[in-house]
Amino acid sequence: MATRSAPEEVPHFDLSNPEFSALADEVHAARDKAWFARSNYGVVALRHEQVGALLRDRRLRHGLYSWPELNGVTEGPLHHWWINNLNSQEGDDHRRYRRLLNPLFAPKSIERMAPGFQALTHELIDRFAPTGRCEFVSEFCEEFSARILLQLVGVGESSWRELQRMCGEFGISMGVNIAKELPRIEAALAELYEFTDELIAARRADPGEDAITGLVKTCDSGELTGDELRNMIVMLVFGGLDTTKNQMGIALDVFMRHPDQWDLLAERPELGGRAVEEVLRIEPTVLWISREALEDVEIEGLAIPQGTTVHLLTESASTDPLVGGDVPFDITAEHHPRHLAFGGGPHHCVGHYLARTDMREALPILAKRLRNPRADGPAEFRPWTGLGGPLSLPIAFDPGDAEGRA
Amino acid sequence: MRVILDTELCEANGQCEIMAPDLFRVQADNTVKYEANPDEDRRTEVEDAVEACPTRAIRIKS
Numbered sequence: 149m150a151t152r153s154a155p156e157e158v159p160h161f162d163l164s165n166p167e168f169s170a171l172a173d174e175v176h177a178a179r180d181k182a183w184f185a186r187s188n189y190g191v192v193a194l195r196h197e198q199v200g201a202l203l204r205d206r207r208l209r210h211g212l213y214s215w216p217e218l219n220g221v222t223e224g225p226l227h228h229w230w231i232n233n234l235n236s237q238e239g240d241d242h243r244r245y246r247r248l249l250n251p252l253f254a255p256k257s258i259e260r261m262a263p264g265f266q267a268l269t270h271e272l273i274d275r276f277a278p279t280g281r282c283e284f285v286s287e288f289c290e291e292f293s294a295r296i297l298l299q300l301v302g303v304g305e306s307s308w309r310e311l312q313r314m315c316g317e318f319g320i321s322m323g324v325n326i327a328k329e330l331p332r333i334e335a336a337l338a339e340l341y342e343f344t345d346e347l348i349a350a351r352r353a354d355p356g357e358d359a360i361t362g363l364v365k366t367c368d369s370g371e372l373t374g375d376e377l378r379n380m381i382v383m384l385v386f387g388g389l390d391t392t393k394n395q396m397g398i399a400l401d402v403f404m405r406h407p408d409q410w411d412l413l414a415e416r417p418e419l420g421g422r423a424v425e426e427v428l429r430i431e432p433t434v435l436w437i438s439r440e441a442l443e444d445v446e447i448e449g450l451a452i453p454q455g456t457t458v459h460l461l462t463e464s465a466s467t468d469p470l471v472g473g474d475v476p477f478d479i480t481a482e483h484h485p486r487h488l489a490f491g492g493g494p495h496h497c498v499g500h501y502l503a504r505t506d507m508r509e510a511l512p513i514l515a516k517r518l519r520n521p522r523a524d525g526p527a528e529f530r531p532w533t534g535l536g537g538p539l540s541l542p543i544a545f546d547p548g549d550a551e552g553r554a
Numbered sequence: 555m556r557v558i559l560d561t562e563l564c565e566a567n568g569q570c571e572i573m574a575p576d577l578f579r580v581q582a583d584n585t586v587k588y589e590a591n592p593d594e595d596r597r598t599e600v601e602d603a604v605e606a607c608p609t610r611a612i613r614i615k616s
């Protein structure tokens with residue numbers, strides 16, 4: 149089905165250019181021509197079918213695996229964390245971690261958290277609602293995302309600001325300053341380990357029925373080492389924080405461009421789940437996922453030599469016309485196959501049900517209580533590369549009550 | 555026990571295979587071959603697969 153273009157016809161993207169946007173028209177135009185493009189960082193996959201296939205393909209490993217080493221970080225605490233974390237594992241090791249994590253993210257236990265997500269949403273809105281304005285990222289998204297993760301791991305929510313700061317500093321490791329900022333990154337990692345150790349000690353002292361206690365018990369029975377457990381908890385907290393924060397900010401921004409859909413959501417809160425899927429389809433925060441070929445691979449005539457990095461563009465794949473994705477934002481619609489905002493295959497987002505559930509609960513409440521949201525000054529955005537979303541989103545709105553009445 | 559897989563929902567992510575490799579297997583054509591009547595003593599693993607499926611395509615009938 150895919151047309152094979154001669155190399156000179158294949159578009160080329162400069163992924164490290166801060167001006168490059170994974171959501172740009174040029175990306176969609178390239179997708180119309182062929183399933184892949186080239187870039188200064190290897191092959192870029194653009195269509196749903198091939199992105200999905202590459203995500204499932206065991207001949208490729210996670211693209212972040214080699215990141216520290218490529219940047220000269222070949223030993224020490226960060227390197228140790230990195231090569232042992234969940235997304236660096238493949239095969240049996242990966243399988244063992246995913247199985248151990250399964251109870252923590254079981255839909256029925258996440259559903260039990262839903263009333264707490266609603267309460268948190270109301271609590272945060274209560275603070276700024278009377279003024280009719282807020283800076284949505286710092287006054288809502290940051291605290292929302294951090295406190296949800298603290299609820300997940302079952303520790304006091306008052307430390308949310310600390311958690312944001314630690315993860316923010318640790319997150320520098322994902323960018324080009326990894327080597328230069330290594331001392332700062334490793335200091336943040338040490339703090340995250342301390343946070344994790346306290347949490348584990350608290351569970352050991354006062355075991356509950358929860359999944360973290362379950363993991364601590366697994367650890368005590370020897371199935372998981374203490375080092376693996378703290379590594380894993382750091383990964384979860386880190387993996388869930390910025391993604392949730394950004395995706396919530398993106399959601400509000402998307403709905404401000406679709407006011408009729410916001411009104412509809414306020415009227416029909418049961419559409420919360422679908423609204424989340426639509427936001428993820430048209431504007432995912434994880435804009436690309438990377439893989440590295442472990443052997444020579446050929447996909448639809450394209451040779452991908454061993455060691456090649458492949459970038460999988462999630463928005464491009466999810467809005468691919470070949471799977472009916474090139475349709476307007478509509479929270480009543482359902483799409484099959486679904487978007488790839490959570491990836492796919494073995495590394496499919498382990499926190500997807502949590503992310504889906506907290507946003508499903510929060511968005512309809514926001515739609516009812518923040519009527520007619522509009523820009524209240526210029527918003528700032530991260531570059532639309534890697535991880536996208538607003539850095540600040542000042543808005544004004546008409547306060548609505550819990551029933552959506554202004 | 556009886557296991558049902560909704561092929562409309564299944565997207566072959568293979569999380570079921572991660573949870574219970576000898577009961578579920580993703581095929582080269584992106585369909586999933588599975589044991590429809592596993593022994594009762596495999597219930598925990600099947601439940602793990604049900605919970606891990608990102609598209610919620612697996613159900614236990616009885």
Ligand code: HEM
Pocket residue numbers: 210234235236246297300383384385387388389391392395432433434437438488489490491492494495496497498499500502503
């Ligand atoms: C809207 C929110 C979120 C989005 C868009 C998102 C997106 C993603 C994507 C695309 C991947 C796959 C990466 C790859 O294959 O390379 C992933 C993996 C992962 N996510 Fe999420 N995520 C979100 C929320 C969360 C939450 C809340 C948590 C944890 C509490 C979490 C933890 C993880 C972990 C640990 C992995 C690695 C899984 C593995 O390698 O097996 N994510 N996420």
